[in-house]
Amino acid sequence: MGFSNYLIGILNFATIVLSLPIIGGGIWLATKHDTDCVRFLQWPIVLIGLFILLVSIVGFVGACFRISCLLCVYLLVMLMLILLLLFFTVFAFVVTHSGAGHALAGQGFKEYRLGDYSTWLQNKVDNAENWRSIKSCLSDAKVCNSLNEEYSSLQAFSRARLSPLQSGCCKPPTACGYSFVNPTSWVNPTIPSANQDCLLWNNQDLCFNCGSCRAGVLQNIKEDWHKVAILNVVVLIFLFAVYSIGCCACRNARRDGSFSGFGKPFL
Incomplete structure (x- = not known):
């Protein structure tokens, strides 16, 4: 023994x-x-x-x-x-x-869709109380602040290797057709896409209310x-x-x- x-x-x-x-x-x-x-x-x-x-x-x-x-x-x-x-x-x-990122032609970053992830994870970020805390925390973490300093032109931004959070929360989805001013400021198209995220984007709150931002968190x-x-x-x-x-x-x-x-x- x-x-x-x-x-x-x-x-x-x-x-x-x-x-x-x-x-x-x-x-x-x-x-x-x-x-x-x-x-x-x-x-x-x-x-x-x-x-x-x-x-x-x-x-x-x-x-x-x-x-x-x-x-x-x-x-x-x-x-x-x-x-x-x-x-x-x-x-x-x-x-x-x-769930995975979607590569875009001519873009260095990927975009993320909430519907691609498991229902259990979606429910976690769709919960109003959970998302309010997450959104506040992301805002405090200033995940988007460095983009304007690093990418001053659309060409440079298109080649950027954005993180899932930056891609999902800091810019409107590419399919929306917004016009670039800087990475966190975009001009609303005359007829925005029917994508709900396109309607949720604004230059003050960015895309923190978008499904793409939730998808970035889940990624x-x-x-x-x-x-x-x-x-x-x-x-x-x-x-x-x-x-x-x-x-x-x-x-x-x-x-x-x-x-x-x-x-x-x-x-």
Whole structure:
């Protein structure tokens, strides 16, 4: 049982270390400059990371001090954690599977359409209270302010590599036919397109009320969630390996009677 104790202790210590990037990734998503307005979607990742951290500490203590009841609790909670993380990872891939930017002829940037994204994500940004907070936050972040300094002509602006937020929130959709004055000021065409976003654009509020702006926010969420979901897959593989070894150690402990409550630490 000495080897099993050492192995479980070492693996749980590694899991403790591994939980830190998950917590850090969630905090990064919640405080990142262009997505700090969607914290309601990012904090669950932080909670999962904290859960992994606490469970790993329980397993580490249970293995090191040979506390049988603590090890059993650890294995049960570890199973629940694996199922929870698996559900969240699958959910993240499913809800961010659809949606992508549309390339435009002669334009360096892409444009984004709200209808391309999953219904669940659309409902999040269509919620009036959520969007009011997001819009206020985007305005405070001044995501459009640098465009006028960087692009003084239509030719330069057409070649610009705009972020999803800049493309969706700072200019009217190209199909509307607005005339360029500067990146955040456009002349309304005589007969605007029937696209609802064309009617929502104005030079004061820009396109922060447009569906394209919501789509830009969702594109950012999609890209960020994909990064975290890939990290979660790696963590899942590791957690499953730790859980399997823990089950073997617990079975051996019951067979050998090695764990009988608080024993001596093996370290």
